[in-house]
Amino acid sequence: MGSPRSITASGAGEICAEHLQKAFGATIAVRDVSFEVARGEVIGFLGPNGAGKSTTLRMITGVFPPSSGRCTIAGHDVVREAIHARSAVGYLPERTSLYGDMAVEDYLRFVADMKQIPHREVARAVGRSMAAAGIEHVAHRLVGNLSKGYRQRVGIAQAVLGDPPVLILDEPTSGLDPEQVSEIRALIRALGDEKRTVVLSTHILPEVEMICSRVIILAGGRILAVDEPANLERRLRPFREYSVRLAMPTPDVLAKIGALPHVAEVASRERDPLSVPHSSAADGTEVIVRVEHGFDMRREIAATAVGSEAGLIELRPVVMTLEEIFLALVGGEGDRRANGGASRSGPPAAPAGEVH
Amino acid sequence: MRAVRAIARREFAAYFGSPTAYVLLAVYLTLSGYFFYSDVAFFVTFGAQVLETGLWRYVFIDFRLVTLLVLPLVTMRLFAEERKLGTIELLWTLPVRDYQLILGKFLAAWGFFLVTLVLAMIPFAVFYVYHPFALGPPTAGFLGLLLLGTAFIACGLAASTLTENQVVAAMVTYGILVFFWFMTWNEAVGSEWIVRVLLLLSLFDHYYSFATGSIQTADLAYFALFTLFFLYAGLRSLQSRAWRGVV
Numbered sequence: 264m265g266s267p268r269s270i271t272a273s274g275a276g277e278i279c280a281e282h283l284q285k286a287f288g289a290t291i292a293v294r295d296v297s298f299e300v301a302r303g304e305v306i307g308f309l310g311p312n313g314a315g316k317s318t319t320l321r322m323i324t325g326v327f328p329p330s331s332g333r334c335t336i337a338g339h340d341v342v343r344e345a346i347h348a349r350s351a352v353g354y355l356p357e358r359t360s361l362y363g364d365m366a367v368e369d370y371l372r373f374v375a376d377m378k379q380i381p382h383r384e385v386a387r388a389v390g391r392s393m394a395a396a397g398i399e400h401v402a403h404r405l406v407g408n409l410s411k412g413y414r415q416r417v418g419i420a421q422a423v424l425g426d427p428p429v430l431i432l433d434e435p436t437s438g439l440d441p442e443q444v445s446e447i448r449a450l451i452r453a454l455g456d457e458k459r460t461v462v463l464s465t466h467i468l469p470e471v472e473m474i475c476s477r478v479i480i481l482a483g484g485r486i487l488a489v490d491e492p493a494n495l496e497r498r499l500r501p502f503r504e505y506s507v508r509l510a511m512p513t514p515d516v517l518a519k520i521g522a523l524p525h526v527a528e529v530a531s532r533e534r535d536p537l538s539v540p541h542s543s544a545a546d547g548t549e550v551i552v553r554v555e556h557g558f559d560m561r562r563e564i565a566a567t568a569v570g571s572e573a574g575l576i577e578l579r580p581v582v583m584t585l586e587e588i589f590l591a592l593v594g595g596e597g598d599r600r601a602n603g604g605a606s607r608s609g610p611p612a613a614p615a616g617e618v619h
Numbered sequence: 620m621r622a623v624r625a626i627a628r629r630e631f632a633a634y635f636g637s638p639t640a641y642v643l644l645a646v647y648l649t650l651s652g653y654f655f656y657s658d659v660a661f662f663v664t665f666g667a668q669v670l671e672t673g674l675w676r677y678v679f680i681d682f683r684l685v686t687l688l689v690l691p692l693v694t695m696r697l698f699a700e701e702r703k704l705g706t707i708e709l710l711w712t713l714p715v716r717d718y719q720l721i722l723g724k725f726l727a728a729w730g731f732f733l734v735t736l737v738l739a740m741i742p743f744a745v746f747y748v749y750h751p752f753a754l755g756p757p758t759a760g761f762l763g764l765l766l767l768g769t770a771f772i773a774c775g776l777a778a779s780t781l782t783e784n785q786v787v788a789a790m791v792t793y794g795i796l797v798f799f800w801f802m803t804w805n806e807a808v809g810s811e812w813i814v815r816v817l818l819l820l821s822l823f824d825h826y827y828s829f830a831t832g833s834i835q836t837a838d839l840a841y842f843a844l845f846t847l848f849f850l851y852a853g854l855r856s857l858q859s860r861a862w863r864g865v866v
Contacts, residue, residue, distance in 0.1 A: 287864050318864075324712040327861045349714040356712075360705030362629070364636045376625035377713040421709070 277302040277429055277460040278323065282332035285318050292318040293484045296332070300462060302428070305455040307471030308464035309589060310481035316464045317357055319481070320433050323462075324354045337428055350378065353422030357433040357464075359415055363407025367398060367417055370406055374421045388425055396420035396450065412443030419450060430454060433464045448473060468585045478585070480592050487592045496583040499591050502527050502553035504581040507564060510547045510574030517550065519567050525558040547576040622715045626723025630697070631730050639696075640731065647689045647735050654681035655742040671756045671832045679760040679830035682739070683823065686768050687800075691792035693731055694775025695785040697724045698857070702783035708865055717857045721776065721850055728772045736765060756832025763829020766842040770822065771796060773849035780856035796822065 276299035283296040293315040300306050310316045322329045328342045335341065339348035362370055371389045380388050393399045396416040401409060406417055415435065422430055435451060436444040452474055455461050463475060471478055472492065480487045480495075488495055509516070521529045530551050554560045561578060568575035583591075634640040658677040667673025701707035710720060743757055771792070778791035799822035818824055822845065825838040 287862065292864075321708075321865065326708055326711045326865060346714045346716070349712060352712065354709070354712040356705065356708045358705040358708070360709065362633070362704075362706060364633055365629070373625055373629050374713070377622050377710075377715050379621060379714060 276300050277304075278334070278336055278462065280319070280323065280332070280334045283319060283322055283329045283334060284331045285315075285322060285327075286330045291484060293322070293329075296481070296484075296486050298479050298486065298489050300460055302460055303458040304477065305461040305463065305475050307475035307478040308462055308481070309466065309468065309471055309478050309585075311466060311593060314481040315484040316481055317433055318484075320354075320431055320462070320464055324352055324431055325349050350425075351427050351429055353424065353427040353430045355415075355418045355422045355430075355432045355435055357437065359418035361406045361414060361417055361421075363405065365406055366403050367393070367406055367409070367420075368402040370417065371420060371424060374424055378425045380425045391426075392420040392424040395423050395454070397446075410443075412439055412446060415439060415443070415447055416450070419447070419454075423454065427459075429460045429462070431462045431464075434466075435463070436465070436467065436470060468589055472585045480589060482593045492585050492588060495585075495588045495592075497556060499588060500583060501556075503556050503558070505552045505554065505561065505564060506549055506577070506579050506581050507552055507568065507575070508547045508549045508577035509568060510576055512548050512550055512573055513571070516568060516571040516573040519571065520552060520564055523560060523563050523567065525555045525560055526552060526564075527555060528553040547574070551581065622713075622719045623723045623726065626715075626720060627726040627730065630724055630727030634693075634727065634731050639692075643689050643692055644735060644738065647685055648738055650685045650688070651682050651739045652742055654678065654685065655746075659746065670752055675756050675760050675832060676827075676830045678757075679764060680827075682760075682764055683767060683826060683830075686764060686771060687793075687796060689735075690728075690732065690768055690771040691775050691778075691789045691796070694728050694772055694779055694792060695789040696779070697728060697776050698779040698853075699783055699785045699788045703785075711860070711865075717854055720857065721854050725772060725776055725850060728776065729769060732768045732772060733765075736761060736768070759829050759832045759834050762834065763826050763838075766829070766839070767822070767826050770842050770845045770849070773846040773853070777849040777853035777856060780853045799823070 278298075278300040280299070281297050283293055284291065285293040296315070296319055308316050308320070321327055323334050323336065323341060325341045325345050325348060333340060333342070336348040337351040339351065341348040362373075365373065368389060371392060372385060375385045375388055390399075393402060396419045398413060398416045398420055401413060406414060409417065419432070419435070422432070432451065436447050439447060448470060451461065451463065455474065463471065465471060477489070477491050478495070479489045488498075490498070507520070517529050520526060528551075530553065531549075552560070552564055561580075565575060565578050568578070655678055658674055658681060661667075661677065662670075662674040698707065701710065740761065746752075747754075774795050775788070775792040778795070779785075779788040781791065782788055799820070802817045802821055819841075825841045828835050828838055
């Protein structure tokens, strides 16, 4: 389970946000957001559109100050030491807008000047950033004439220019075709491997599953959870689950499986509120066996099924996808709002204090 | 200063990387050339005796109109285009202060205007070859024009920070500048005291002395204050993202 550190910032991380709040007039876009990202960590910032992701990232990158709370990047306060903090960040905004009338290399030289990279190091820094983004061969082409995928690469090159310790990428694959998406994801993974702190904001869940070690889930301007996807699953599901497909699931065999040690419940698939409906028409009937966390009961379940007349066809663990986790958390938040905030109708065993 | 230079250089190159700059230059030079020719023809035809009041005054007052027409079209893109393209957000995340952005953009537009003025001096040089004249009065006229243009640029830059629509930015600039021109046209608008204050504030009343070859400290101070006021207004407008967001 996630420690309290993941929710209330201690100030020791590369990015440390404490009780960030942002209001535009009467509208509160982000409320009481606290988290910490350790050096070298690749973290996913998840949330539906309008969740407050971009507003939070804009506060972190210094586009505008928070209405209250504070944030530090590499130990520098983003408001009081704005220039130092911004020097430590490479940012790719959601809408990657570049100067289309400049050649790629000229544009990166411009950014190098803005980042105050020493004159004698500019050529090398620009070369390295182009190499990192794989755009050396388009160095002399106008940015405006490049494909969207390549423009995104130029955006990433400007972000990594000068080797900032923190990279913040807001929806880096949005609007790209599948091939470009795959290329950009590979590029981001490579950047993460260089021990940079990377914050990846997206609403594409597989992207986070593939790239990030930890996720921050936002909805309605609040943090719902900060943890590793596996821990989030444990938190949302009080038991480990196995899918058991039997040719003839007699009450007798189901009772035997249910009587095994550490088995909490044997249920039909359809009764599971967290699962995605799926067909069981092909062969046999699927039952879900819920087992206490920390115990692997596959061998015993298989032996029980094989030793009976039930006919074991398949036995596999059921892992929640991040998408299911996300929907469970965000759905829970939606229900809570619909009930006027009075009830917590999310998954039953979500421990208070960790899932917000 | 490096960031200011980088922004100014980029913006200046952007002007000349699009046909707009050449069109605006052509319009300015054609109109100013026409006004120069017609004012010289007027001077010769009607046998005026004094260059300062018979020629230069008319030339520079006419040049003022051309400057008023063209400069808001030069400044309208400065921040409005950055907002529209979304490039402003990236600028805000770079280790650059807002005043450096303002200064860089201002210098780029000012450089463009400087190039325009240098080219607008060509008719004077040709005239000088055929009929040498005292250089002081037209120098004062050009200095006045430069200061007037600088004030226009500051105003246009401030207007450009307000919107992502370049036409709106240009219209706001025209509105402000024309108001500063018309404000003293009708003395019936208020008491003598109010008219005196309006005269002090009027942009174009401070320009007349330059047009006739005279440089007044009060006029220099006025243009400096006008320019600084609008640069500051532009800075505050940029900083307003703290409460109005990135729009």
